[in-house]
Amino acid sequence: MAHLLSKSKYIRGLQCERALWLDVYQPRLARYTREQMRRFDAGRDFEYAFKSTFPAAIDLSAELKRNVDAYPDRTAALLDANPAAVLFEAGFQYDDVLVLADVVCQREDGALDIYEVKSGSTLSETYKKDAAVQHYVISHCRQVNSFSIVYANKQSDNSEYSDYSNYSDNSDNRFTIVDLTENLAAQSDTVASNIAAMKDILTHGEPATHTGQHCLEPYACPYQHYCQQGFRQMSLFR
Ligand code: SF4
Numbered sequence: 137m138a139h140l141l142s143k144s145k146y147i148r149g150l151q152c153e154r155a156l157w158l159d160v161y162q163p164r165l166a167r168y169t170r171e172q173m174r175r176f177d178a179g180r181d182f183e184y185a186f187k188s189t190f191p192a193a194i195d196l197s198a199e200l201k202r203n204v205d206a207y208p209d210r211t212a213a214l215l216d217a218n219p220a221a222v223l224f225e226a227g228f229q230y231d232d233v234l235v236l237a238d239v240v241c242q243r244e245d246g247a248l249d250i251y252e253v254k255s256g257s258t259l260s261e262t263y264k265k266d267a268a269v270q271h272y273v274i275s276h277c278r279q280v281n282s283f284s285i286v287y288a289n290k291q292s293d294n295s296e297y298s299d300y301s302n303y304s305d306n307s308d309n310r311f312t313i314v315d316l317t318e319n320l321a322a323q324s325d326t327v328a329s330n331i332a333a334m335k336d337i338l339t340h341g342e343p344a345t346h347t348g349q350h351c352l353e354p355y356a357c358p359y360q361h362y363c364q365q366g367f368r369q370m371s372l373f374r
Contacts, residue, residue: 137205137229138205139205139229139232139234140160140232140233140335140338141232141233141234141331141334141335142204142233142234142235142236143233143235143236143266143269144159145159145160145334146233146265146266146269146330146331146334147262147265147269149330149334149337150330151350151353151354151355151357152345152350152351152357153334153337153343153345154342154343154344154345154359154363155357155359156334156337156338157337157338157342157343158342158359158362160338161338161342165359165362166358166359167358167359167361168358169356172356172358175255179254179255181255182253182254182255182288183253183255185310186238186239186251186253186286186311187224187238187239187253190222190224190239190241192222193222193223193224193239194214194221194222194223194224195223195224195225196210196214196223196224196225196226196227196236197224197225197236204227204234204236205234206227207225207226207227207234207236208227208228208229208234208277210227211223211226211227211228211240212277214226215240215242215246215248215278218242219242219244219246220242220244221240221241221242222240222241223237223239223240223241223242224238224239224240225237225238226240228274228278229277230272230273230276230277231273231276231328231331232335233269233272233273233331234273235269235273235274237250237251237252237270237274238251238252238253238286239251239253243281245279245281246278246279247278247279247280247281248274248278248279248280248281249281249282250270250271250274250280250282250283250284251284251285251286251313252266252267252270252283252285252286253285253286253287254266254285254286254287255287255288256287256288257287257288257289257290258287259287259314260354261354262354262355263285264285264316264319264320267283267285267316267320268320268323268326268327269327269330269331270283271283271317271320271321271323271324272320272323272324272327272328272331275321275324280317281317282315282317283315283316283317284313284314284315284316284317285313285314285316286311286312286313287311287314288310288311288312289309289310289311289312345363347360347363347364351363
């Protein structure tokens with residue numbers, strides 16, 4: 137089933153309802169700076185470094201590429217077939233929201249340990265909100281044993297990466313791993329309410345939100361050039 141929202145759209149919607157609307161209906165209007173692209177690349181490199189400590193994992197993105205709506209069924213099949221499955225980019229969908237989890241490890245009892253990888257060196261509120269929507273979706277699909285955020289350890293000594301013999305053991309000092317399971321579970325009602333509000337926004341025309349400080353926080357919005365043009369083109373779109 138095609139999804140309506142993703143975790144990135146959810147985070148965009150928390151920043152600005154107009155940005156959410158543009159993300160869904162006019163994503164080609166987004167413009168990213170070279171610095172933003174460089175940060176995306178650095179984030180991917182850090183994520184890859186963490187993933188490389190799980191040598192036996194199955195990477196769904198290698199098989200399914202951009203066919204994201206196929207990820208949930210493939211994920212379910214792999215988890216059902218292999219009690220000890222370790223998956224990269226495992227897909228889950230609930231409440232019209234599709235999330236792809238960076239690393240998912242299935243325990244013997246079938247519950248999941250989930251790791252979301254972030255390249256920053258602090259545990260930001262945005263990271264927690266990103267994790268909260270993932271936990272909301274995944275916990276409605278499977279039993280979640282733990283949900284952790286992995287971010288950069290400032291005290292890194294650039295030592296070689298080491299494989300985890302036990303995936304829940306932080307054996308590499310380049311990564312800080314924080315278990316947020318209880319905190320994320322407590323946000324379930326808030327996430328559900330936010331999703332409902334976002335779905336409602338998407339049933340209407342483009343919001344006439346004015347630019348302001350919110351265009352820069354927590355991320356520089358990629359639609360600033362469009363919104364700053366001073367005229368609305370939404371009648372062309374819907
Ligand atoms: S530039 Fe500002 S007002 Fe326009 S979509 Fe982005 S955050 Fe919203």
